[in-house]
Amino acid sequence: MARPREFDEEAVLERAREQFWTTGYAGTSMDAIVAATGLGKGSLYGAFGGKRQLFLRVFDAYCARIADAVADGLTGPDDGAFVRLCVHIRAAAAGVAADELRRGCLLAKGTAELSEHDPDVTARSRRALERIATALADDIRAAQRHGDLDPAADADELSTLVLAVLRGMEALGKAGMDGDRLERVAETAIGLLPRTGQASRAVPASR
Amino acid sequence: MARPREFDEEAVLERAREQFWTTGYAGTSMDAIVAATGLGKGSLYGAFGGKRQLFLRVFDAYCARIADAVADGLTGPDDGAFVRLCVHIRAAAAGVAADELRRGCLLAKGTAELSEHDPDVTARSRRALERIATALADDIRAAQRHGDLDPAADADELSTLVLAVLRGMEALGKAGMDGDRLERVAETAIGLLPRTGQASRAVPASR
DNA sequence: CGCGTAATTGACTGTCCCGTCCAAAACGCT
DNA sequence: AGCGTTTTGGACGGGACAGTCAATTACGCG
Secondary structure, three states: OOOOOOOOHHHHHHHHHHHHHHHOOOOOOHHHHHHHHOOOHHHHHHHHOOHHHHHHHHHHHHHHHHHHHHHHHHOOOHHHHHHHHHHHHHHHHHHHHHOOOOOOOHHHHHHHHHOOOOHHHHHHHHHHHHHHHHHHHHHHHHHHHOOOEOOOOOHHHHHHHHHHHHHHHHHHHHOOOOHHHHHHHHHHHHHHOOEOOOOOOOOOOOO | OOOOOOOOHHHHHHHHHHHHHHHOOOOOOHHHHHHHHOOOHHHHHHHHOOHHHHHHHHHHHHHHHHHHHHHHHHOOOHHHHHHHHHHHHHHHHHHHHHOOOOOOOHHHHHHHHHOOOOHHHHHHHHHHHHHHHHHHHHHHHHHHHOOOEOOOOOHHHHHHHHHHHHHHHHHHHHOOOOHHHHHHHHHHHHHHOOEOOOOOOOOOOOO
């Protein structure tokens, strides 16, 4: 049998993620990752292959994680669907607003930096957003069934719009827009969702 | 008198912009800019000071240019205000959709890469988006005066939401979302704008 | 025509970069 | 205990990196 690994792969990936997240792909040197993880260079290359493969691995896990989290948050019985949607939109705004360091989202940052030249990155971003859009659409359909959202609206198109608003808030946050304003964007978006006639007077409040 | 410059500063800035745009800040070497512009290293440093200052210069011009363009496109008489808004939203979607190379917007890319660590970049991004938001709000107020948009809506909040949708479409485009879907996002957003009672049946068509 | 001024050119410095390589070490199995 | 196998740690190579510098060149004014 061979010599066993001395490091925890998950922990190393987490450190590497932090590094890529804060300094970007091109801005991160393998030496920086070596320093951050404590691994020797041979171990790092032996275990992960190289800078690009390491990034892809980190990016993959990140994408999967947030897509799972969103799908989780939006899944449930029909009678809570609309509230879940509102909560999610508000939480996204609050998350961006709370991000004092303006680190933003690794998905957005990685996509912005690399999607132009790396189809593998693009594919991962697209899939993640696709999964989020699907989760939104499913929740919207549930809200329609329950009578909170206008059943005449196209759930797929509405979900893509909501996704655009979510990603837009992230972009505005990175550009330094203040938190209050971001949260008002969320409220405005929620207020414009097509409600059914009887529901349109009662918008679930956040505070 | 001194020896005159042999290069056109604007042309050099344009080449430098292309370089930063396609390979990002950290991913662009000064040697690459030297190669792209044809200048010698001494000239480049003498004229612009260094990598960071050169980028800031390029970024500044880019931000000013797009903010101007948006303000231009949204300015005019009240009776065309709503159409101008729709045209702008559709054009933004079409622009992203037509961007086969997925280069995206330098404002978005630069902000994503640098705003976290460079307050000067953040300030420039914020000001540019602020100007765009103001142009949108002015146009929305004009559309309200003319009776196309519900005068009860808060123009500032609505304009920030529209801005979020615009930046969101850009983000989705970079993640590889197909053009049709982006254009449907634009239509959905337009369709949800709060119309006045008598206007709400007549949405200006795009095709 | 020479002189001061400023632009040009590209060689150069010292640092950082990615990835490779190898000797030493840590295991389980026999 | 000896073996094969894998990990470890760090030195190393070749190249790229940002920025400097000195010698040269081009201009207009006196």
